[in-house]
Amino acid sequence: MSKASTKTNKIDKDAKWCLSIGGEQIETPDTYEIINPNTTEVIANAPEAGEKESQMAIDAASQALKEWKKTPLSVRCDYLAQAAKKLAEVSPSWVDLVQAETGATINITRTMQVSGTFVDRFRYYSQPQNINEAVEPIVSPANALAPEALLSGHVIHQPVGVVACITPYNFPLTNVAGKIAPALVMGNTVIIKPAPQDPLAVIKLGEVLNEVFPPGVVNVVVGSTPDSGVALVDSPKVNMISFTGSSQVGAKIFEQGGKTMKRLLMELGGKGALIMTEDCNVDSAVGAIASVWGFHSGQICTAPTRVICHKDVYGETVEKLAAVAQMLKVGDAMAEDTIVGPVITEVHRDRVESFIKTAKDEGANLMCGGNRPDLDGFFVEPTLLTDCSREMSAVKEEIFGPVVSVLQHDGDDHAIELANDSEYGLFSYVFSGSTARAYEMAKHLETGNVALNTVAPHLAAPFGGFKMSGVGRDRGAWGLKAYSEIQAINWPS
Numbered sequence: 040m041s042k043a044s045t046k047t048n049k050i051d052k053d054a055k056w057c058l059s060i061g062g063e064q065i066e067t068p069d070t071y072e073i074i075n076p077n078t079t080e081v082i083a084n085a086p087e088a089g090e091k092e093s094q095m096a097i098d099a100a101s102q103a104l105k106e107w108k109k110t111p112l113s114v115r116c117d118y119l120a121q122a123a124k125k126l127a128e129v130s131p132s133w134v135d136l137v138q139a140e141t142g143a144t145i146n147i148t149r150t151m152q153v154s155g156t157f158v159d160r161f162r163y164y165s166q167p168q169n170i171n172e173a174v175e176p177i178v179s180p181a182n183a184l185a186p187e188a189l190l191s192g193h194v195i196h197q198p199v200g201v202v203a204c205i206t207p208y209n210f211p212l213t214n215v216a217g218k219i220a221p222a223l224v225m226g227n228t229v230i231i232k233p234a235p236q237d238p239l240a241v242i243k244l245g246e247v248l249n250e251v252f253p254p255g256v257v258n259v260v261v262g263s264t265p266d267s268g269v270a271l272v273d274s275p276k277v278n279m280i281s282f283t284g285s286s287q288v289g290a291k292i293f294e295q296g297g298k299t300m301k302r303l304l305m306e307l308g309g310k311g312a313l314i315m316t317e318d319c320n321v322d323s324a325v326g327a328i329a330s331v332w333g334f335h336s337g338q339i340c341t342a343p344t345r346v347i348c349h350k351d352v353y354g355e356t357v358e359k360l361a362a363v364a365q366m367l368k369v370g371d372a373m374a375e376d377t378i379v380g381p382v383i384t385e386v387h388r389d390r391v392e393s394f395i396k397t398a399k400d401e402g403a404n405l406m407c408g409g410n411r412p413d414l415d416g417f418f419v420e421p422t423l424l425t426d427c428s429r430e431m432s433a434v435k436e437e438i439f440g441p442v443v444s445v446l447q448h449d450g451d452d453h454a455i456e457l458a459n460d461s462e463y464g465l466f467s468y469v470f471s472g473s474t475a476r477a478y479e480m481a482k483h484l485e486t487g488n489v490a491l492n493t494v495a496p497h498l499a500a501p502f503g504g505f506k507m508s509g510v511g512r513d514r515g516a517w518g519l520k521a522y523s524e525i526q527a528i529n530w531p532s
Contacts, residue, residue, distance in 0.1 A: 061099030062254025076142025103255025200278030309465030318472030464505030
């Protein structure tokens, strides 16, 4: 494996990056470095926003809200359609930039980071949807308040107000689009706070959206310190926080947001369990599990990192998993044949490696991986831990890296018990020879989403978690409801 990149990203390292506030590009006196995870090189200096800049964005979004929420739904949808059209034209040129700041392999960057996926969020929500509904009439008997009447009613979804969208580093564009598209079409204004590790493409997204939307409707603040984010959470003028990230940070936002009764939408950590029954298609399950290694190096909250395998197919499963892991090319993320690229930072690489070491100390068998590749970037080998138990740190905690842990079960009830033995509850998977059997098992799993014999999500289904994996649901029509306040109106017929 070569230490040097086989291709150079076409990025202007001297480019000036600005915040987007009130329709203006705002320079900051301070900046911080953005590091390419693939090469460890500095690729840009991002603007360093603080409390002052966040307050400017809050004021701009609050001012713009007055007119934006009164804009007819059909017109708001037209704005989203214009944004989708413009983004489809310009975003393909962002591939090198996104690859350099995220460290995703060039194939993942093209097909998942910068692709139709994030533009499709704008297209989907540009189609007017009526989520209001009538309430069945009731007879209200005469009382001290009013005479007898037949009351009719209607449930209206109103804008929440100013929404702060705080997003993660793994899929920056797609995650941002999934928040702001439904928020905007519902009549809210937004302030985007991207992850500090890779904010550059989101800055460009903000520039494009400010060419389409009225000033202040979309704002972008960027910073490497907590200051700018804390200001958003603390402000009484921010009506809602939409956050995707760790459960630990989510809990802090929940606590602070409660002081001003903010609406919260949180998609937090995950520790996906993949159950394999004795009659499952082992090859199919192994292919799905390998996505932990090959899909952005396991940096995805829905990854099936806990394999709960029936004892009768355990030996075959771990043997095939080990064979696959050792076939996956780890290397330069710009090379077309690379499958496993780097993780996001040196600190995160060290964290992943510490989980692997602790697992070995706790008695897990390191079937393969666990070594640091001889490469310039922040790489972790695809790692397979077998003979695991539910008490091990690698089984209980979210690693967010290319590490798979395998446990044995002796039947459906035992498998469900092991799967539910987690503080997380975002996504689970069941692989079985019988879809009906898998469906019945799914109903007993304590997770917001369950996929049967696949790891593909249904993008129009509600998405969110149980337990420490979050609060609320988005995607599809649920995304519109998530960014709305519910108002009931009733009258005598």
